[in-house]
Amino acid sequence: MMVKDIQITPAKTSKIHDVDFNNLQFGRVFTDHMFECDFKDGKWSNPKIVPYAPLTMEPSARVFHYGQAVFEGMKAYRDDNDELFLFRPDENYARINKSAARLAIPEFPEDFFFEGLKQLILLDKDWVKKGWGNSLYIRPFVIATEGAIAASPAEEYKFMIILSPAQAYYSQEVRVLFAEKFSRSADGGVGYAKAAGNYAAQFYPTSLAHERGYQQIIWTDASTHEYLEEAGTMNIFFRVNDKLITAPNNDRILDGVTRKSVIQLAQDAGVDVEVRRVPVAEIKEAARNGSLKEIFGAGTAAVINPIAGFEHAGSTYELPKMEDSYATLFKEKLMNIQYNKAEDPHNWRFKIS
Amino acid sequence: MMVKDIQITPAKTSKIHDVDFNNLQFGRVFTDHMFECDFKDGKWSNPKIVPYAPLTMEPSARVFHYGQAVFEGMKAYRDDNDELFLFRPDENYARINKSAARLAIPEFPEDFFFEGLKQLILLDKDWVKKGWGNSLYIRPFVIATEGAIAASPAEEYKFMIILSPAQAYYSQEVRVLFAEKFSRSADGGVGYAKAAGNYAAQFYPTSLAHERGYQQIIWTDASTHEYLEEAGTMNIFFRVNDKLITAPNNDRILDGVTRKSVIQLAQDAGVDVEVRRVPVAEIKEAARNGSLKEIFGAGTAAVINPIAGFEHAGSTYELPKMEDSYATLFKEKLMNIQYNKAEDPHNWRFKIS
Numbered sequence A, B: 001m002m003v004k005d006i007q008i009t010p011a012k013t014s015k016i017h018d019v020d021f022n023n024l025q026f027g028r029v030f031t032d033h034m035f036e037c038d039f040k041d042g043k044w045s046n047p048k049i050v051p052y053a054p055l056t057m058e059p060s061a062r063v064f065h066y067g068q069a070v071f072e073g074m075k076a077y078r079d080d081n082d083e084l085f086l087f088r089p090d091e092n093y094a095r096i097n098k099s100a101a102r103l104a105i106p107e108f109p110e111d112f113f114f115e116g117l118k119q120l121i122l123l124d125k126d127w128v129k130k131g132w133g134n135s136l137y138i139r140p141f142v143i144a145t146e147g148a149i150a151a152s153p154a155e156e157y158k159f160m161i162i163l164s165p166a167q168a169y170y171s172q173e174v175r176v177l178f179a180e181k182f183s184r185s186a187d188g189g190v191g192y193a194k195a196a197g198n199y200a201a202q203f204y205p206t207s208l209a210h211e212r213g214y215q216q217i218i219w220t221d222a223s224t225h226e227y228l229e230e231a232g233t234m235n236i237f238f239r240v241n242d243k244l245i246t247a248p249n250n251d252r253i254l255d256g257v258t259r260k261s262v263i264q265l266a267q268d269a270g271v272d273v274e275v276r277r278v279p280v281a282e283i284k285e286a287a288r289n290g291s292l293k294e295i296f297g298a299g300t301a302a303v304i305n306p307i308a309g310f311e312h313a314g315s316t317y318e319l320p321k322m323e324d325s326y327a328t329l330f331k332e333k334l335m336n337i338q339y340n341k342a343e344d345p346h347n348w349r350f351k352i353s
Helices: A062-066 A089-102 A110-123 A196-211 A257-268 A280-289 A326-338 B062-066 B089-102 B110-123 B196-211 B257-268 B280-289 B326-338
Strands: A033-040 A043-051 A055-057 A069-071 A074-078 A084-087 A135-144 A157-166 A174-178 A216-218 A235-240 A243-246 A273-275 A292-299 A303-312 A315-318 A349-352 B033-040 B043-051 B055-057 B069-071 B074-078 B084-087 B135-144 B157-166 B174-178 B216-218 B235-240 B243-246 B273-275 B292-299 B303-312 B315-318 B349-352
Touching: A033 A110, A043 A110, A062 A135, A062 B062, A062 B069, A062 B135, A062 B196, A069 A089, A069 A196, A069 B062, A084 A110, A084 A326, A089 A110, A089 A135, A089 A257, A089 B196, A110 A135, A110 A157, A110 A349, A135 B062, A196 A216, A196 B062, A196 B089, A196 B196, A235 A257, A235 A280, A243 A257, A257 A273, A257 A292, A257 A303, A257 A326, A280 A292, A280 A303, A280 A315, A292 A326, A303 A326, B033 B110, B043 B110, B062 B135, B069 B089, B069 B196, B084 B110, B084 B326, B089 B110, B089 B135, B089 B257, B110 B135, B110 B157, B110 B349, B196 B216, B235 B257, B235 B280, B243 B257, B257 B273, B257 B292, B257 B303, B257 B326, B280 B292, B280 B303, B280 B315, B292 B326, B303 B326
Parallel strands: A174 A216, A174 A303, A243 A273, B174 B216, B174 B303, B243 B273
Antiparallel strands: A033 A043, A033 A157, A055 B055, A069 A135, A074 A084, A074 A135, A084 A349, A135 A157, A235 A243, A235 A292, A292 A303, A303 A315, B033 B043, B033 B157, B069 B135, B074 B084, B074 B135, B084 B349, B135 B157, B235 B243, B235 B292, B292 B303, B303 B315
16 A cells, blocks of 8 residues: 555654653553554544544443453564664564454554554654664454443444553563463353453463462463463463473464464474473473473563473472573573574565664 | 532533333433442442543553453333332342452442442433333443553543333343353453443353354353353243252352342242253253243343344244243233332332432
8 A cells, every 4th residue: 555545643742851761661641643443334434643642532442341352472673783773573463453353353554554564663763772682562452342232242342552662671580470270261262362451461470370469360271271381462482491381372372473473493403392282290200300490481571581490289399490491592592583684595684764 | 427528510501302211221221310420549439429421541541451341231110100220239239249359340339339329310310211121221330441451450430320111121032042152251260340341241152152043152161061051141940840940159150139139029920930940951851841941141231131032053942822921921010019019028129319
């Protein structure tokens, strides 16, 4: 599509000089503009970029009552030559529509998505800061706006993209609980979708974990709690000796872009990768006999997040401190591609221009 | 609490004369006022009634991204002497806070809830129409309003009550699918809560059922799909010979107010009620041998909704047309209490004055 199809209303002034880019809290500061596009009368139309501002919503909008909403998370990176890149945005585009289908939300057109994304980032390009770990977090999302509280799919939606500058994610020592009672999603449910309701459902169990000193929960299958699945905002990898193990995608587990990139990078590096169900009992036994070397999470926000220990069934396990960890290796490899510091054999970088 | 604690701003004009009360679609028309109360700085404060109007929301409000939202459904009734009643509102109050707790939303104060509800309904009392089956549908709900896209509980919320006039619900012949693949909720999940995300998750499977000529799905347990649970907006009862069977509450099934009222009325009437797991196989066998007399749903919107037939595993089953059905009997008993036409031995009616 042609650029002229997106109507752009520039902000009169920029907020950028009020922002302390060295003290950013994740997801609290937004750039000067936002992209929006409405679904009405059976079609997406009127894509536009406008100054970032509050929305006007009917109190009866279905998103408030029935959670009909999906989202994506992506990042833009600035390299040393001031060129801007996205990382595998085609995956995010495909996934938001997969999520939308499961939530009975109409598919969003590919040209609107990519043109909206590019125009918006170019308009707010000064917000993408140079430097290892700095990025612009990109949040595309769709909400059901129709004002009617019948429990059925809406006939009106808003697709939006908002942008939030992000710093390198310096993670504290993360310890996790393996879930024994609470669940994230059911077989035949919406766990594989980035559906809004999947996240709020985790807040209470996670707050109980916090009270006990654990930062996250690794969810297990709801039926037996015997298999490790994902961490809600990250997929999870286990290193047993030099083998890397992660759970397969299914209708409960998000098909993470960082996850599939780590699998590819590990295979490229000649690491033995097993994508299969991961029994809790196997990981506990590996922790006891010393063959469990690492656990790490993989997701867009944290990239790769090493886990220092876990608790299950009242027993705690500490992981060894690895000098040459896979977590560090694959995080570096991934970020080198994202920041245009390495070859990109799989064509994951997407230059914005 | 004293009435003066709720600040009331009356609407300058009423929309009531524009409304055709004989042609109401469910949940599309709202009254002149709404109740709202904000949670900020750790407390609920500033309860107020204002003219019904759109909300102003940050695009980053957590409800849009993470589905942190819960709601209730209740009704107000007008009797022949123009007195107004609610039905067991204490149950809805208890449940919205039970739902809120599971979604990490702060509990809403009891005095604000009841005083807000009463003042709002009294202000819009002309919208509660006399006549069998007419009612004012009441929708209390809570949404996470804080503008921050971190995946953690919000620190700011809005509690609202909106009102929508409703007519008697004349149900068409309802046929249902017993779920074989899709699921509504997991053990250890949020199925027992009126969490917004539980509803959108059902839209797509239900749309597939519609395409095949079924109006609703009766959900089965996610682990085995061998036990019948609830219908998403209704609890489900099975009459086998003269016995009434319904699934027990658990963390997947909503603790319905109409459900528990029907159980009580059935027991009062000397009917044998079994609250236990309901195997799909048992119900199919009962349909085959003729002992399955009725299936009906029970919920606030439809009160009691008889089901004419069902499909499971490619086989369809028609239910007999009963002259003296439990569905008709208990619907009448329930509505007689709701409309102040019968004794109220359990003190379910709540007079608004």
